[in-house]
Every structure is written in C-alpha cells, then in structure tokens.
Amino acid sequence: MxxxxxxxxxxxxxxxxxxxxxxxxxxxxxxxxxxxxxxxxxxxxxxxxxxxxxxxxxxxxxxxxxxxxxxxxxxxxxxxxxxxxxxxxxxxxxxxxxxxxxxxxxxxxxxxxxxxxxxxxxxxxxxxxxxxxxxxxxxxxxxxxxxxxxxxxxxxxxxxxxxxxxxxxxxxxxxxxxxxxxxxxxxxxxxxxxxxxxxxxxxxxxxxxxxxxxxxxxxxxxxxxxxxxxxxxxxxxxxxxxxxxxxxxxxxxxxxxxxxxxxxxxxxxxxxxxxxxxxxxxxxxxxxxxxxxxxxxxxxxxxxxxxVEERVRPVTVLAPEGPTRLKQKLGREFIISVEIDPPKGLNPQKAIHGARMLRQSGVEFINVADSPMARVRLSALGLCYLLQHEVGIETILHLTTRDRNLMGLQSDLLGAHALGVRNILALTGDPPTLGDYPHATPVFDVDSIGLVRILTNFNNGMDAGGASIGQQASFTIGVACDPTRPDLERELERLHAKLAAGAHFIMTQPVFDLDTWLTFMRKYEERYGPLGVPVLLGILPLQSYRHAVFLHNEVPGITLTEEALDRMRRAGANGRAEGVAMARELVARALEVVEGIYIMPSFGRYEVAVEVVEGLPRKRIRGVTS
CATH class of the missing domain: 3.20.20.330 (Homocysteine-binding-like domain)
Structure with missing residues (x-):
C-alpha cells in the first residue's frame, strides 16, 4: 500500500x-x-x-x-x-x-x-x-x-x-x-x-x-x-x-x-x-x-x-463542442472515474492536488459531488470548472434538485454548458435534515427523473417550458441506481423512468458483491427488457472493519454483504490492504459485465483509488478488454 x-x-x-x-x-x-x-x-x-x-x-x-x-x-x-x-x-x-x-x-x-x-x-x-x-x-x-x-x-x-x-x-x-x-x-x-x-x-x-x-x-x-x-x-x-x-x-x-x-x-x-x-x-x-x-x-x-511542479497550470481547456469525451468512450472503452468532494471552505487546493495525482495515474474522469449528506461545500460546478481548466481532466457533475427551483436549476445548467461542464449525474439529493442545516428549506420542484427530462429537452434545444434555447445542448446524462435498496420494486420503477426520460448511462451506489448488481439487472430485464445503456459500478474501498461497520449502519445508501464485513473483520491490522484487494477482485469480475467503474475513496485518500485501478485494462472493443 x-x-x-x-x-x-x-x-x-x-x-x-x-x-x-x-x-x-x-x-x-x-x-x-x-x-x-x-x-x-x-x-x-x-x-x-x-x-x-x-x-x-x-x-x-x-x-x-x-x-x-x-x-x-x-x-x-x-x-x-x-x-x-x-x-x-x-x-x-x-x-x-x-x-x-x-x-x-x-x-x-x-x-x-x-x-x-x-x-x-x-x-x-x-x-x-x-x-x-x-x-x-x-x-x-x-x-x-x-x-x-x-x-x-x-x-x-x-x-x-x-x-x-x-x-x-x-x-x-x-x-x-x-x-x-x-x-x-x-x-x-x-x-x-x-x-x-x-x-x-x-x-x-x-x-x-x-x-x-x-x-x-x-x-x-x-x-x-x-x-x-x-x-x-x-x-x-x-x-x-x-x-x-x-x-x-x-x-x-x-x-x-x-x-x-x-x-x-x-x-x-x-x-x-x-x-x-x-x-x-x-x-x-x-x-x-x-x-x-x-x-x-x-x-x-x-x-x-x-x-513547483504542482503549481504549474496546464494549458488544456476542456469546453467540448459536440459529444463529451465521456459520451464518446461509453461502451467503447472501460471507463474509470474517481469521486472528489468539494472543500467546505474557500480553498480548492486539496481537491485540485488530488485530481492532478489521479490524472497522472491514468484516471480520465472525476466525479464531483454536490454537497453530499446535505453539508455545505464549495459549489460542485465551480470545482468542476477549476478541475477541467487547471488540471485538464473531464468531470462528471453531480447535480441535485434539492437546492434549486425550476428556474435556478435551468440557469445552472445553461451556465454549466457554457463553462464546458457537460457530463451531468442527475440526482434528487439528500434531504437537509441529514446535514448541517436541518431546518433549511428543500426545493424539490422536480426530482431526478424530472431533471433528466429537463436535460433531454436542453439536448433537443428547448427549456422545460418548451421555449427555444437557441441551439441543441450536448449534455451527457447519467442517473444513479441503488441495487442494495430494500425496496427493489420502487428502485426498478424509478430506474426505468429515468432511462425512459433519456438517460445515457447509469452509476450505481457502492456494491460489494457483483451478484448484487447481477440480481438487480436480471430483475430489471425480466420486467422491462435490456438496460440499453452503459453501467458504471460504484466501488468503495474499505479502510478497516470499524470503517465497514460504520458505513453499513450509519451511511444512507450503503449496504455491505456479510461476506465483506467478515473479510474486513478477519483482516485485522491489514484492513486497508484487504479493502483494496476486495475492490480489485470486484472490478476484475465486473470487467465483462459493466462498462466502467467509479471509485469513492473515503477520507480523501486518492492514493487508494490509484491502488485499485493500477494495471486495469483501459480499452474495450466489441466486449473484449485489452
């Protein structure tokens, strides 16, 4: 390690x-x-x-x-x-x-x-x-x-x-x-x-x-x-x-x-x-x-x-016209993305430093969370812009409907497109009651399904009300899916609605056993037919048994298998190494099942993400990795 x-x-x-x-x-x-x-x-x-x-x-x-x-x-x-x-x-x-x-x-x-x-x-x-x-x-x-x-x-x-x-x-x-x-x-x-x-x-x-x-x-x-x-x-x-x-x-x-x-x-x-x-x-x-x-x-x-070498700003400016790099590679190459949380203050240096290290290690995409767990952080859109312009790495913006009314949501999307931030993961967002301001007023004019519809409208050259925005946008639209959710019936219905609204790819919540995803996908296909879009599997490398127990019991949307908990318990002092080994094993099994992964390193330990992706194949041609 x-x-x-x-x-x-x-x-x-x-x-x-x-x-x-x-x-x-x-x-x-x-x-x-x-x-x-x-x-x-x-x-x-x-x-x-x-x-x-x-x-x-x-x-x-x-x-x-x-x-x-x-x-x-x-x-x-x-x-x-x-x-x-x-x-x-x-x-x-x-x-x-x-x-x-x-x-x-x-x-x-x-x-x-x-x-x-x-x-x-x-x-x-x-x-x-x-x-x-x-x-x-x-x-x-x-x-x-x-x-x-x-x-x-x-x-x-x-x-x-x-x-x-x-x-x-x-x-x-x-x-x-x-x-x-x-x-x-x-x-x-x-x-x-x-x-x-x-x-x-x-x-x-x-x-x-x-x-x-x-x-x-x-x-x-x-x-x-x-x-x-x-x-x-x-x-x-x-x-x-x-x-x-x-x-x-x-x-x-x-x-x-x-x-x-x-x-x-x-x-x-x-x-x-x-x-x-x-x-x-x-x-x-x-x-x-x-x-x-x-x-x-x-x-x-x-x-x-x-x-000194960390202060040099690259000249690369990512403001693509037409399909984003992510859209071009989805289904053709195995996608590797890593999640970064914006800082809670004014200085984005730690996030930029982490993104630069990940880029040097071969990671091509960065997910930027939008005030996760309803805690105040620097604007996710602002950080996406900084990472693309200072690091030269393409980002995937998590955008929630929790904090913006219908007008503000569309204004932010127009601004994001103009800034070259065009990969959007459409989310409803954690409720404010989970965070630092439990009495803050949530908006939720639309949920994530409604946000996908708005993005699809933008790609067709119209806003939510059908008025022209002058030209067609080029957003790549992602949606979230939780295959570990107890109420799978509702999750299946919502995923189908998101895909019907025009989503281009799926990102799952952290999965600790590939069978969890395969079972969910089978149930979906039995009811609605093939997914029809690429899937990026969520990977969260565990740090220790205590860390695993905490995530399983106290973090919404994360459910570990008994086998994962037992392996971390038996790992003892080697918990970090075991967490990486488990993540690598999961990715190895997933290579021929999903079209990519996105890694969520805990505590900002981006070097753990590098350990997970080291040596992974980067190309996918007709379903064969190389």
Whole structure:
C-alpha cells in the first residue's frame, strides 16, 4: 500500500503543527479542564487552532486526542466516551482540512496513559495495551493518515502502544519520547537505547518531543543521529522553552525567531519531521516554515508549501463542442472515474492536488459531488470548472434538485454548458435534515427523473417550458441506481423512468458483491427488457472493519454483504490492504459485465483509488478488454 506520509518524507523535510493544549489554554480553557473534552463542548475552538496551524504552513496536523485514552478520560468522568472523543477529534481535524482546502496529513495523537507500569507500578503491560488499542481503533475509524505517539517517558509503555497499533493497523507510526535536562528519559534510557529499541519495533520515524526546549532537544538529536544506523527518519517537536508562572498565567519563553534557528540546526542534523510542543504557536510554525522554504526553494501558497511542479497550470481547456469525451468512450472503452468532494471552505487546493495525482495515474474522469449528506461545500460546478481548466481532466457533475427551483436549476445548467461542464449525474439529493442545516428549506420542484427530462429537452434545444434555447445542448446524462435498496420494486420503477426520460448511462451506489448488481439487472430485464445503456459500478474501498461497520449502519445508501464485513473483520491490522484487494477482485469480475467503474475513496485518500485501478485494462472493443 502507498502511504502519502512516507512518500512525502521521501521528498524532503516535513513541517508539523505546534501545541494544542497550550493553545486551548491561551484561548480560554482552564488548565484543570479536560482538553480532549473540548472536542465535544467547543468544537469550533479546536477547528480554529487546526486551521491557524495549516495557514501558518504546517503540512501535518495532530488530532486533539493526546490524553483521550480510557485511563486519563476516567478522571474527568469520560471513561465510557473514548470512541466518541477520539472520533470527534479526527472529524475536527478533517473539518479544518476541508475548510482550508489544503491537503495536509492528519496524525492521530496518542499520549501516555498516566500510569506507571509493573513491576515498579501496578498496571500490567497487557492492560495498557488494551487501553491504547481502544483509542487507536477509534482514531482509525475517524480516518487518520498516520499515528504519532508522543511525550512517552516509559519505553515499555511506548512499546505496548506500538504493539497495540500494529495489531489493528498498517498505518505509518511516529514514535517520540521525552527527555529530561540530562538527556535521559524518566526511566534513565539514553537516546541510543531509545533509537535501537524503537527501530526493532519497525516504526517509521523516531524522535523527541516536549522535553525542556530547543537547545537540549538538539543535544538529544545528535545522540540519536549517531545511533541511527538504519537511517530511520528522525522527528523533533520541542517545547518553547521551560515554562514559568507569571501571575495566573503560564509563560513559555522561546520566541518564533529562536525556533527558526532551531529548525535550521535540526535540518543540518538531518531531521525529517519538525514541529512544536507545549508553548508553541502558529507563529512558531510560520517561522520554521520560512526556514524550510528557503532551504528547498519553494514558496508558500495559501499557507502550505507546494512543490513547483504542482503549481504549474496546464494549458488544456476542456469546453467540448459536440459529444463529451465521456459520451464518446461509453461502451467503447472501460471507463474509470474517481469521486472528489468539494472543500467546505474557500480553498480548492486539496481537491485540485488530488485530481492532478489521479490524472497522472491514468484516471480520465472525476466525479464531483454536490454537497453530499446535505453539508455545505464549495459549489460542485465551480470545482468542476477549476478541475477541467487547471488540471485538464473531464468531470462528471453531480447535480441535485434539492437546492434549486425550476428556474435556478435551468440557469445552472445553461451556465454549466457554457463553462464546458457537460457530463451531468442527475440526482434528487439528500434531504437537509441529514446535514448541517436541518431546518433549511428543500426545493424539490422536480426530482431526478424530472431533471433528466429537463436535460433531454436542453439536448433537443428547448427549456422545460418548451421555449427555444437557441441551439441543441450536448449534455451527457447519467442517473444513479441503488441495487442494495430494500425496496427493489420502487428502485426498478424509478430506474426505468429515468432511462425512459433519456438517460445515457447509469452509476450505481457502492456494491460489494457483483451478484448484487447481477440480481438487480436480471430483475430489471425480466420486467422491462435490456438496460440499453452503459453501467458504471460504484466501488468503495474499505479502510478497516470499524470503517465497514460504520458505513453499513450509519451511511444512507450503503449496504455491505456479510461476506465483506467478515473479510474486513478477519483482516485485522491489514484492513486497508484487504479493502483494496476486495475492490480489485470486484472490478476484475465486473470487467465483462459493466462498462466502467467509479471509485469513492473515503477520507480523501486518492492514493487508494490509484491502488485499485493500477494495471486495469483501459480499452474495450466489441466486449473484449485489452
């Protein structure tokens, strides 16, 4: 499996964020409060801190989950809410990423249990491992990209946390310990012993965080470099000096400029991951950002470093006259499309970055969702235009009738056609009650069947009322179908009505067993005759057993088979690889049954879509793939 974090490290040093806890304190949270409970009580505050770090130039942000294990949460009466607190922590980090539109990595932060292990303490290692496993599973379910273990002072406790992670996940692991002023851990371990022990556990990066400030951290790093014979990436995230109490406030003395000097020296030692711990602020991260950019000759755009080749805009402008490229290839070539959700904020950079990566991997079409789950996002039409003009990849616009009256719907279609966005997936849309504004007024002047009729009218040169629009449009019309729906009779009737209204192709909801689609298609043909249009099968690569259970039980329109659930359960820590394997097996069976696929990667992990399509045949001639 390809891990974006590991691929990013290969390109050079990476900048992480700074402190979360002291930022919450600076913004009004009292030190005796549970900082992780702020995920539930004041989520906007957590999102704001994440956002400030991203805009300061961080390429990796940590979830507000440092102390969100059962043992620490119990002291605040939250011991039974481990899953909720950790999942919310990931959700808030992802929210900040969506709002900024910048493709940062999200690390699940895991701190120590706060207990002393036996034989000195009373807690058995197996108990500690269970505690960490519970927290890590919740972070995985939320969709983290990697895990960071930080501020551990007991090597054996860190070992148990790493073993717990390896039991349930194959995500990259960063393991960091904290050292006292004498350069040793609380238990007396030296940096060379720490490096050797963690290297044997197969972690992906080893480092030091917290401790007593930048200068002692550099001394520890020098010893780590000398002991790092395996050339494992090193990380460093020190405190902003030693804290002092001034009145009723805790003050950290190291300035952003001092951290810039630290970053320079750490980079010269070969450190690959830089960030900050207690007392550091977005200003500290911005200062280190400038050092990294100066060293590697890049610049900052919208708060995050972007490689020069990723900033170059292609000259391709897709505004086809006549049939779209999709229409020309349907039924002649095996279609591969990947779904991208627009950001929740103003910056489309993450979506553009993902589309560019997919295009370079051979994907020819991008589906752009229209505020899925009734949550406010950047205009799907606007993103389609940007992707076509900046990436040079043809899009399929999901267009819902939920938010537009009959007049606005037709105006948007005219605008889409003029902008060259002419592949339309006609949808009714999720009701507002599912989303952020449950009291918003839905429109639904027409449903998806009515939208297909409007599109067909446009292709005949008329609007919905029969008035001329000057010339015939060239929309390629897609419709959705859910073969897993319990009420198959209604789904069959609606699909037939959509096809009768003039649809050109079908896109299914996610399917996890080809027989599900074959059974539905057989029932349709028995009642209405052959479908007569190409079908793109929905493929959703699963990430873990928890992810599978969540989708099956909580996401409308997604129903997994018992076999799929069982395979993900048995996969354990190899859930991501198993999810890709299942998707590839399904596609292999589907090659001679359907005319294409569209992949819905969860959590914006477009590299998973690349894994699924790698090596697939791209041509179809008289039903034979090549």
């Amino acid at each position: 390809a891990h974006p974090f590991l691929e990013r490290l290969q390109r050079g040093p990476l900048l992480a964020d700074g402190a979360m806890g002291t930022q919450l304190y600076e913004r009004g949270v009292r030190p005796e409060q549970c900082f992780e409970a702020i995920n539930l009580r004041a989520p906007d505050l957590v999102v704001a801190i994440h956002r400030d770090y991203i805009l300061a130039g961080a390429e990796l942000i940590e979830t507000n989950s440092f102390g969100a294990n059962r043992m620490k949460l119990e002291s605040h009466g939250l011991g039974e809410r481990v899953r909720e607190v950790n999942r919310r922590a990931v959700r808030l980090a992802r929210e900040a990423r969506e709002i900024t539109g910048i493709p940062v990595l999200i690390a699940g932060a895991v701190g120590p249990s706060g207990r002393i292990l036996a034989p000195i303490g009373t807690v058995a290692p197996e108990t500690i491992r269970d505690v960490f496993r519970e927290q890590i599973e919740a972070l995985l379910e939320g969709g983290v990209d990697l895990l960071i273990f930080e501020t551990f002072s007991q090597l054996e406790e860190l070992r148990q946390a790493i073993l717990a992670a390896r039991e349930v996940s194959d995500l990259p692991l960063v393991a960091q310990m904290t050292f006292a002023a004498d350069g040793r851990t609380m238990a007396g371990h030296t940096p060379d012993v720490v490096v050797q022990s963690l290297a044997e556990l197969g972690v992906d990066a080893i480092g030091v965080n917290c401790s007593v400030g930048p200068r002692p951290t550099l001394a520890v790093l020098r010893d780590m470099v000398a002991a790092n014979t395996g050339n494992i990436p090193l990380s460093a995230m020190p405190n902003a000096g030693w804290p002092t109490v001034l009145g009723d406030r805790v003050i950290f003395g190291s300035s952003p400029e001092y951290f810039a000097d630290f970053a320079q020296e750490a980079l010269e030692l070969g450190v690959r991951i830089l960030g900050g711990c207690c007392g550091t602020t977005p200003n500290h991260i911005a200062a280190m950002r400038r050092v990294l950019d100066t060293r590697r000759g890049t610049s900052v755009s919208s708060g995050a470093a972007i490689r």
